[in-house]
Amino acid sequence: MPFQIPSENEYNSYAVVMKGIVKQFPKVLANDHVDLFVKRGEIHAVVGENGAGKSTLMNQLYGLYTPNEGQILINGKELSIDNPKDAIQAGIGMVHQHFMLVGPLTVAENIVLGDEPTKRFNIFDLRKARKEVKKISEDYGLKVDVDTNIEDLPVGTQQRVEILKTLYRGAEILILDEPTAVLTPQETEELFVVLRNLQNDGKTIIFITHKLNEVVEVSNNVTVMRGGKVTGRIPTVETNQREIANMMVGREVLLRLEKEKKQRGKKILEVKELDVNDNRHLPAVRGISFDLHEGEIVGIAGVAGNGQSELVEAITGLRKKEAGQVHFMEEDITNSSPKVIRELGMSHIAADRFKHAMIKEFSVAYNIALGRHYKEPFASGGFLNHKNINRISKGLIEKFDVRPREIGINAGNLSGGNQQKMVVAREVDYQPRCMMVAQPTRGLDIGAIEFIHTTLLELRRENVGMLLISMELEEILSLSDRIFVMYEGKFMGEVKPGEVSLEELGLMMAGQTLEEVRSDVNE
């Protein structure tokens, strides 16, 4: 049975009906007569590429934007939701992609923040807050220690706090914006259990994602968006990942990559017994050793914050090494500057685009020049060669499909996906011998991910050695020749894709060594 579009007298059984929503931004029509129907008590997935308009749609439901046209009906009643306060009043809660939590405050304090129970004279009543938070946490089976500071909690638990926050405010309809982006496979599973429990308690859940396996696993119905319009609505049981992907992209998509078999070349990077500290001067990388050969992709899997970023920053010279050595192209680069390391032929797609990989106040052209701004063909005799900078940048944004095709606009004005393509374009054009690739596709849509993956495999064919760090296990598994799993600064083991299960990887990401995992399985 295909998805039933309800008639007006059925709206009463729908938690959310959005009809004919139009949202016009200065240059973009973000929502073009979008209809969304979410039954009471269902888990409804809204999927689409970046810029498809799904976040915009949800932000209108939560009162962050006001639609130019269209109606919003909550439980059959038309409401005008002008701000999040109205939304909360209507029983809508939203868990954003970036958590809105205060690190040094406790779980209980964070949950009640903005709606605190008070004693006389408006004094904050911590005892009551703790009690209330404990109660909802038990009621919904969302276990948290109410007295821990947020900053000491893992991401998965922080997300749970965000969900509790919405429940504390009486949410009946929960919007989750890309909730699994930051989670391990196990944490994702736990989240799904929580979502199902909430569903059993009668809550309605709207789940924004671009990960198709999750859609299939957890949702009852799917609404697919592309270019501001709805391109498909379907009950989940009647569809599959491939069909959803095609509706999202509007063409056939390669979900599996064609990776050619090839012999790796000679060793180009050797890391020995490396120790690195994090920003708080605590050990982040502990005694890591590995080598990287030409023409191979070595993947590092792990939950964010287990020392992967510090490892890459240390190799590229951005972070001080406490102990150990790094050799690149047979030279000792342990204490070399980033410039020297770059000159030797190492480029770097940095994980944190805004912090490291680009200067948002600079134009696209100037960003393309970064790292080569002092030498031919970008400069000569100390003077910038604007003609060459512009010519090369134009060629690159054409080749890498950076939109809009304007090299003069500030990089900060590009969308996230286009910023990433710009960074990849620059680092690939560097013609590296070796590339550190950290989170190359974070926040990108399927089309762009496909493009970047193809580019990386192209580099592999050209014998570039790559170290790939990603939170996306799929990405690691489909691109890497070898995989190390990193946990608390150490490698838990080396595995080959095809010879390891997702479950084994998940356990290693949670701190078990390969030997432990394999012996557990044997028992």
Add this chain to the structure above:
Amino acid sequence: MNKKKWMRVAIPIISIIIALLIASIIILWIGEGSIGERFSFLGNAYSEMIKGAFGSKTAIMNTIIKMTPLILTGLAVGFGFRAGVFNIGAEGQMSMGALVASIFAVNASSLPAFIAIPLTMLVGMLAGGIWAGIAGFLKAKTGAHEVITTIMLNWIAYNITNWAVTGPFNSGGGTPKSPEIATSTMLPNLMSSQATFMSFGILIAITAAVVIYIILYKTSMGYEIKSVGFNPYASEYGGINVSKNIILTMAISGALAGLAGTLESTGLYYRFYGTLSSGKGFDGISIALIGQNNPFGIIAASLLIGGLRTGSNQMQFAGVPKHIVMIIQSIIIFLVAAERIVMTLMGWNKKKGGSK
């Protein structure tokens, strides 16, 4: 919110207009008699001010003399801003530059002018550059904030220069001042009229603005300096030495302030005075703000402030207190610094929905 290019020009101009309007209200208010008389009083005040600033050769020369050091201290601060450092110490760098250059110039009588003049400027720039470089070094190596260190260095400079002109470098007489510098180090005059002489310092200041413009917009060095100012992390990632660039920026900034002091000494006073800088270093902050850190904007801002100050003397003769000019200047700076006020007034501030 992205500021468009034309806004960079429009904001200061609108600020000036608003400031003049507010000042007009004040002048109308302090005027006496009927409405008509008050308006003619107002008209008279402004026409005297313009006459005082640009009405005669002497007036123009006086305006240019006033604007010369302002261009340089404005450049000093504006250049620093571009690289993300807030140099509050132009005052101290200016007086240190002037002091050291004057000490050199007093003793340089054996050198011919074509060597002595550039060499004196170089010495002054070096002194200012080193003085600011201290703050740059401390920021780069220890993270000490330049706002704090440059303020402290201002006080040290103030005391050193005071000690010098009252002690070892004193020439006697009433005001604390140094002996006269050697004739060969005095800047030749570009123009003179009656008792007023104007050295070619203004040409040096304008050249400095052009050079700074070229550095900022045409060279790899300028690229690096701006890059470090915008995002030190990405700069380091791009192979740019962040510490080196912070020190370099501070040194260049200080050299400009040092040059401002040197030109005052070699082109105007022919000696070092304890009160030589008298706030012109701090004026640099205002000038840089009004000029939106653009070298040519800074020249225009210096002309404006220089003109207002020269004009204010003449305005006094029309019976309007000099302080009106201070009020105008303050309102302009206030509005430019808090540019959102102007943008809101003009309706440029409309909230745009963020599209992804």
